[in-house]
Amino acid sequence: MPKRIALQKPRQRRRTFFREWREHRGLTQEQLAGRLDTSVASISRIESGTQPYTQDVLEALAEALMTDPASLLMRNPADPDAIWSIWDQAKSGERQLIEELARSVVKTGTKG
Structure with missing residues (x-):
């Protein structure tokens, strides 16, 4: 009789933001x-987490997005x-101020 193999529950994967991007x-x-020369079904499965992705797929998605x-x-x-949304909206001078404030908060342990 063949050896029985127990099916394992799929492990919970960390959330990704493919669909949001x-x-x-x-x-x-x-x-x-x-853009990726792949199927819509594949994109759908990657976004829903039912299809694993490789490093190559991750990098291609990043480039396409x-x-x-x-x-x-x-x-x-x-x-x-x-x-990061605040950072993306900030102008150059504002980014410098954000960096200075962040360094000060981390250095002094200031709590908000």
Whole structure:
């Protein structure tokens, strides 16, 4: 009799922001699939987390969505209150002030 193999529950994966970045760039799944020369079904499965992605796919998605791979995994571009959204909206002089304030808060342990 063949050995029985226990099916394991799929492990809970960390959330990604592929869909949010695609929508942030105003693209449909069809348009993104066209940029990557892949199927809409594949884009849908990657966005829903049912299809794993490789480093090559992550980098291709980042290039197609005009961001970096880390942002696809960590940043929701639709969150206007997130620090990176504030940073993206800041002008050069404002960014310098934000950096100085952040250094001061970290150095002194100032609590908000």
